Amino acid sequence: MTERGGARVPRGEARDRIVAAATELFGRQGYEATTTRQIVEAAQVTKGAMYHWFSSKEELLTSIYRELLAEQTARLEAIAGGAGPADVRLHDAVTDLFAHMDEHAEPLTVWARSMHLVAGEHAAAVRAERRRYQHLFQDLVEEGQKTGVFRGDVLATVVTNTFLSGIVQIYRWFRPEGPLTRRELGEQMVALFLDGVRTVPTAEPA
Amino acid sequence: MTERGGARVPRGEARDRIVAAATELFGRQGYEATTTRQIVEAAQVTKGAMYHWFSSKEELLTSIYRELLAEQTARLEAIAGGAGPADVRLHDAVTDLFAHMDEHAEPLTVWARSMHLVAGEHAAAVRAERRRYQHLFQDLVEEGQKTGVFRGDVLATVVTNTFLSGIVQIYRWFRPEGPLTRRELGEQMVALFLDGVRTVPTAEPA
Amino acid sequence: MTERGGARVPRGEARDRIVAAATELFGRQGYEATTTRQIVEAAQVTKGAMYHWFSSKEELLTSIYRELLAEQTARLEAIAGGAGPADVRLHDAVTDLFAHMDEHAEPLTVWARSMHLVAGEHAAAVRAERRRYQHLFQDLVEEGQKTGVFRGDVLATVVTNTFLSGIVQIYRWFRPEGPLTRRELGEQMVALFLDGVRTVPTAEPA
Amino acid sequence: MTERGGARVPRGEARDRIVAAATELFGRQGYEATTTRQIVEAAQVTKGAMYHWFSSKEELLTSIYRELLAEQTARLEAIAGGAGPADVRLHDAVTDLFAHMDEHAEPLTVWARSMHLVAGEHAAAVRAERRRYQHLFQDLVEEGQKTGVFRGDVLATVVTNTFLSGIVQIYRWFRPEGPLTRRELGEQMVALFLDGVRTVPTAEPA
DNA sequence: TATGAATGAGTATTCATTCAT
DNA sequence: AATGAATGAATACTCATTCAT
Numbered sequence: 001m002t003e004r005g006g007a008r009v010p011r012g013e014a015r016d017r018i019v020a021a022a023t024e025l026f027g028r029q030g031y032e033a034t035t036t037r038q039i040v041e042a043a044q045v046t047k048g049a050m051y052h053w054f055s056s057k058e059e060l061l062t063s064i065y066r067e068l069l070a071e072q073t074a075r076l077e078a079i080a081g082g083a084g085p086a087d088v089r090l091h092d093a094v095t096d097l098f099a100h101m102d103e104h105a106e107p108l109t110v111w112a113r114s115m116h117l118v119a120g121e122h123a124a125a126v127r128a129e130r131r132r133y134q135h136l137f138q139d140l141v142e143e144g145q146k147t148g149v150f151r152g153d154v155l156a157t158v159v160t161n162t163f164l165s166g167i168v169q170i171y172r173w174f175r176p177e178g179p180l181t182r183r184e185l186g187e188q189m190v191a192l193f194l195d196g197v198r199t200v201p202t203a204e205p206a
Numbered sequence: 207m208t209e210r211g212g213a214r215v216p217r218g219e220a221r222d223r224i225v226a227a228a229t230e231l232f233g234r235q236g237y238e239a240t241t242t243r244q245i246v247e248a249a250q251v252t253k254g255a256m257y258h259w260f261s262s263k264e265e266l267l268t269s270i271y272r273e274l275l276a277e278q279t280a281r282l283e284a285i286a287g288g289a290g291p292a293d294v295r296l297h298d299a300v301t302d303l304f305a306h307m308d309e310h311a312e313p314l315t316v317w318a319r320s321m322h323l324v325a326g327e328h329a330a331a332v333r334a335e336r337r338r339y340q341h342l343f344q345d346l347v348e349e350g351q352k353t354g355v356f357r358g359d360v361l362a363t364v365v366t367n368t369f370l371s372g373i374v375q376i377y378r379w380f381r382p383e384g385p386l387t388r389r390e391l392g393e394q395m396v397a398l399f400l401d402g403v404r405t406v407p408t409a410e411p412a
Numbered sequence: 413m414t415e416r417g418g419a420r421v422p423r424g425e426a427r428d429r430i431v432a433a434a435t436e437l438f439g440r441q442g443y444e445a446t447t448t449r450q451i452v453e454a455a456q457v458t459k460g461a462m463y464h465w466f467s468s469k470e471e472l473l474t475s476i477y478r479e480l481l482a483e484q485t486a487r488l489e490a491i492a493g494g495a496g497p498a499d500v501r502l503h504d505a506v507t508d509l510f511a512h513m514d515e516h517a518e519p520l521t522v523w524a525r526s527m528h529l530v531a532g533e534h535a536a537a538v539r540a541e542r543r544r545y546q547h548l549f550q551d552l553v554e555e556g557q558k559t560g561v562f563r564g565d566v567l568a569t570v571v572t573n574t575f576l577s578g579i580v581q582i583y584r585w586f587r588p589e590g591p592l593t594r595r596e597l598g599e600q601m602v603a604l605f606l607d608g609v610r611t612v613p614t615a616e617p618a
Numbered sequence: 619m620t621e622r623g624g625a626r627v628p629r630g631e632a633r634d635r636i637v638a639a640a641t642e643l644f645g646r647q648g649y650e651a652t653t654t655r656q657i658v659e660a661a662q663v664t665k666g667a668m669y670h671w672f673s674s675k676e677e678l679l680t681s682i683y684r685e686l687l688a689e690q691t692a693r694l695e696a697i698a699g700g701a702g703p704a705d706v707r708l709h710d711a712v713t714d715l716f717a718h719m720d721e722h723a724e725p726l727t728v729w730a731r732s733m734h735l736v737a738g739e740h741a742a743a744v745r746a747e748r749r750r751y752q753h754l755f756q757d758l759v760e761e762g763q764k765t766g767v768f769r770g771d772v773l774a775t776v777v778t779n780t781f782l783s784g785i786v787q788i789y790r791w792f793r794p795e796g797p798l799t800r801r802e803l804g805e806q807m808v809a810l811f812l813d814g815v816r817t818v819p820t821a822e823p824a
Numbered sequence: 825t826a827t828g829a830a831t832g833a834g835t836a837t838t839c840a841t842t843c844a845t
Numbered sequence: 846a847a848t849g850a851a852t853g854a855a856t857a858c859t860c861a862t863t864c865a866t
Contacts, residue, residue, distance in 0.1 A: 567797070
């Protein structure tokens with residue numbers, strides 16, 4: 001979303017208004033439940049204009065993804081490729097992700113909700129980018145496992161997917177008006193991911 | 207509305223066939239992509255019969271989930287209300303949840319995928335039941351925090367939501383044909399939840 | 413309607429409850445807009461019960477008519493067949509009709525609204541009865557024309573239909589809470605029918 | 619909703635054909651008995667085209683009526699606002715109304731038959747316009763009462779509603795093939811309204 | 825004197841998309 | 846860089862009625 005909350009009708013060029021409207025609607029109602037009619041009404045353009053800029057509703061969805069994903073991937077690359085122990089870099093990566101969610105909450109919601117609906121040609125491209133992002137994350141986990149900083153009895157895929165699931169679902173329950181800011185939430189979640197809930201990790205049950 | 211609130215729902219042959227067909231189709235194609243026509247054809251009933259038992263496609267979806275949720279809530283209640291330290295009971299609860307998911311993977315996938323499409327009355331009813339489930343979980347976490355078995359620097363809501371998010375999302379990446387069974391995955395995820403990825407929890411970063 | 417306002421669920425035998433519910437619904441929403449489902453729910457019977465007593469929705473409608481029409485016809489017959497000048501008898505007939513509308517407002521509404529929908533076998537019977545009623549009225553008008561008490565330059569059909577239209581439409585605008593009782597309204601309408609609005613009937617325009 | 623409130627409605631060929639077809643079908647079979655399928659087939663357009671111009675079948679019905687009502691209101695305004703005694707102007711207004719009905723018998727029949735099926739927003743809009751028409755009429759009656767040309771012992775509302783009921787119902791019994799033309803009928807009805815049936819208005823009964 | 829599950833043809837409406845201008 | 850009328854196939858849902866029990 002290129003627009004901060006408050007203004008109802010997005011200003012700017014038609015294309016931007018379409019993207020902003022679609023992002024907001026996809027995020028709030030889901031991709032399937034959003035009609036092209038709603039999009040053009042919210043963006044205050046005609047259907048023709050929308051199809052002038054995007055060849056289909058699906059392309060509109062993938063556009064939103066890819067823009068976001070590209071940025072996120074670049075940031076993760078920078079941090080993961082840095083120096084220092086894996087756990088510290090993981091911590092920094094997640095912290096950074098949360099910092100950016102403040103500004104990109106809506107497209108991330110879209111991503112979480114509607115990713116699996118992208119099919120056909122578009123799917124391939126998006127899935128490839130998405131896999132690249134996930135791999136950067138997973139590589140970091142695997143590196144930590146090799147250097148002994150992370151446990152080896154849990155598969156790196158399990159770790160990565162569990163982490164990302166937790167993050168991607170935040171929009172479902174987190175309320176910015178609540179007791180925590182998004183950044184504080186980030187700190188708590190990283191702490192949880194890294195060290196778990198248990199204070200005395202020795203007493204293995206069963 | 208054909209179902210009488212609270213009372214045991216009568217099961218005709220037709221009703222069972224409808225539920226089975228819908229579960230399978232929703233799970234495979236998603237809720238929106240499944241048509242009532244497909245459901246009645248698969249269930250070998252007429253449309254009228256389907257609408258005799260369920261007042262809408264949405265009620266059919268929520269029915270499937272509510273039945274399952276009720277069962278899961280009962281199981282969690284039994285385990286969480288037992289004796290022993292909180293971490294052991296949490297471990298047992300999650301293990302049991304995974305065992306149960308093994309038998310009911312389809313309807314759970316259905317729900318995880320289509321939850322956000324349900325609105326209004328139905329959503330409210332399900333959310334209420336779902337909240338009850340979550341509270342059972344959260345109470346267990348809070349108890350552990352009070353007894354010192356769980357860390358107190360992370361809010362119980364954060365713990366609970368993070369756990370459940372990880373679980374609810376597994377249908378997105380887990381493949382039963384892969385290296386792990388669902389139960390093995392369960393073991394790894396509990397381990398992760400309880401003790402984190404890090405082997406040396408002392409070296410707190412930043 | 414066999415029921416005075418106040419009680420929601422009509423007491424009494426099933427058949428009576430069905431008639432009462434149908435009358436109320438047909439009167440309020442119209443025949444076409446009322447579903448058998450609404451009728452059986454309001455009457456608190458099953459569909460089977462309804463079809464046990466009435467072979468179709470249409471028969472239910474005609475039943476309501478015929479009961480009312482038979483009574484009304486009998487009363488009109490008694491008055492129209494009496495002695496005295498035609499205008500006095502017409503006056504008495506209309507007065508009597510208004511007196512009875514107090515108790516039969518609902519079925520009269522049904523009659524006014526849905527008469528024209530009755531088709532097929534039922535139609536013939538109802539139309540015959542309805543025509544009989546109208547003819548009693550019209551005979552009275554024609555008699556008055558012959559005896560010179562009524563004007564001859566307006567067709568008796570026009571007079572009759574205009575009278576009855578005015579009466580049948582009352583439910584559309586008359587409110588019992590308003591300045592007039594139904595009987596007072598009756599007096600005013602008869603006065604209007606008999607002598608017109610104009611005080612000086614001599615000055616023929618055009 | 620495709621129509622923009624207040625502004626002149628653009629007329630494509632297709633829109634005109636839809637209105638014409640709907641008017642004819644509604645008039646002949648009734649609103650409920652007419653399907654959208656029949657309308658689009660008769661108008662030789664697709665369903666999509668119909669829903670492009672009218673947001674629902676109900677809007678199509680109300681459109682037909684509102685257009686007509688607006689015209690009639692304008693005519694009544696012109697005549698009622700003229701000079702001369704109230705009874706002459708009333709006579710002229712009704713005569714003009716019948717002349718107009720002669721040309722627009724179909725849409726008027728449509729409305730008289732189906733009015734009660736329209737609910738909600740559309741009904742409210744039409745009722746407001748309809749009330750405006752009725753008030754013009756009633757004002758004329760009240761003026762006549764003040765100037766002594768009309769009797770004062772009958773409420774103006776009663777007069778107005780009785781008049782208009784008689785007119786609105788003529789579609790139920792009038793047959794153009796019968797002994798009278800619509801204009802002749804108009805003359806007889808005005809005569810009746812103004813001076814009543816009775817030749818000797820002195821002999822007040824009871 | 826009911827029950828209630830089931831029918832099946834039919835309904836109004838939606839929606840992503842196109843294309844001449 | 847747009848418009849907006851039109852498409853056409855598909856969709857969820859309704860409803861009077863039946864019938865074995």
